[in-house]
Amino acid sequence: MISFSQVSKRYPTGHEALGGISFDIEPAEMVFLTGHSGAGKSTLMKLIMLMERASTGQVIIGGRNLNRMRASQIPFHRRQVGVVFQNHQLLFDRSVFENVALPLQVAGFHSREVGRRVRAALDKVGLLDKEKLNPITLSGGEQQRVGIARAVVNKPPLLLADEPTGNLDPALSAEIMKLFAQFNAVGVTVMIASHDLALVRRLRKRVLTLANGSLVHDGLLPEPQVGGGV
Numbered sequence: 526m527i528s529f530s531q532v533s534k535r536y537p538t539g540h541e542a543l544g545g546i547s548f549d550i551e552p553a554e555m556v557f558l559t560g561h562s563g564a565g566k567s568t569l570m571k572l573i574m575l576m577e578r579a580s581t582g583q584v585i586i587g588g589r590n591l592n593r594m595r596a597s598q599i600p601f602h603r604r605q606v607g608v609v610f611q612n613h614q615l616l617f618d619r620s621v622f623e624n625v626a627l628p629l630q631v632a633g634f635h636s637r638e639v640g641r642r643v644r645a646a647l648d649k650v651g652l653l654d655k656e657k658l659n660p661i662t663l664s665g666g667e668q669q670r671v672g673i674a675r676a677v678v679n680k681p682p683l684l685l686a687d688e689p690t691g692n693l694d695p696a697l698s699a700e701i702m703k704l705f706a707q708f709n710a711v712g713v714t715v716m717i718a719s720h721d722l723a724l725v726r727r728l729r730k731r732v733l734t735l736a737n738g739s740l741v742h743d744g745l746l747p748e749p750q751v752g753g754g755v
């Protein structure tokens with residue numbers, strides 16, 4: 526589903542955010558992306574969304590080579606990739622329903638189909654009874670759920686989340702991760718950037734770790750050493 530082959534990204538400032546990264550993620554895998562601040566996590570996700578282009582190397586998403594993708598094909602590509610941000614980027618002058626409906630309206634769905642799909646997405650994140658509310662009246666965890674419903678409403682095969690639990694307490698963070706795992710269980714490929722190593726470790730999924738733009742670990746995180754000795 527995601528294939529990076531010797532991918533580097535140098536910004537116009539001259540800063541190399543990623544240097545020679547290679548990895549493959551199969552359809553329906555769930556992986557975490559970790560690393561220090563500035564390690565290159567957001568840059569890697571921006572390459573997948575085609576918000577940035579690789580300087581060298583090859584990025585293939587869902588069988589399509591992004592290096593060769595023309596500008597006219599980018600909207601179609603973006604519809605295949607649901608994105609969840611830390612600050613969820615909801616519109617506070619619209620209802621929960623309207624926020625989740627946006628991607629479908631942009632894609633030109635008929636209003637009856639929009640209603641059906643929005644309610645299905647809100648049901649999946651447990652917010653069906655809040656559709657008429659303004660998201661500003663919701664808790665942080667509920668707002669993040671609205672962001673997730675919006676990301677999955679047109680059923681993308683790939684879901685990316687950049688620090689989706691950054692502002693949430695541990696219990697809410699675990700709930701949000703459970704939601705991602707549920708989407709993954711029905712076949713969605715999921716990639717989540719997170720600083721929360723304790724939470725990531727508990728979920729026992731593959732972890733890609735970046736340091737200064739290089740991939741320094743790929744696999745399960747080792748269990749923490751407790752107490753030392755034996």
Ligand SMILES: Nc1ncnc2c1ncn2[C@@H]1O[C@H](COP(=O)(O)OP(=O)(O)OP(=O)(O)O)[C@@H](O)[C@H]1O
Nearest residue numbers: 536538540542560561562563564565566567568569
């Ligand atoms: N548009 C840009 N122009 C120039 N440099 C950039 C740009 N975006 C990111 N960088 C630099 O590239 C490096 C990687 O940034 P990136 O945002 O990918 O890191 P990150 O791992 O997501 O960090 P954080 O966890 O703090 O979000 C940083 O040194 C950053 O300053």
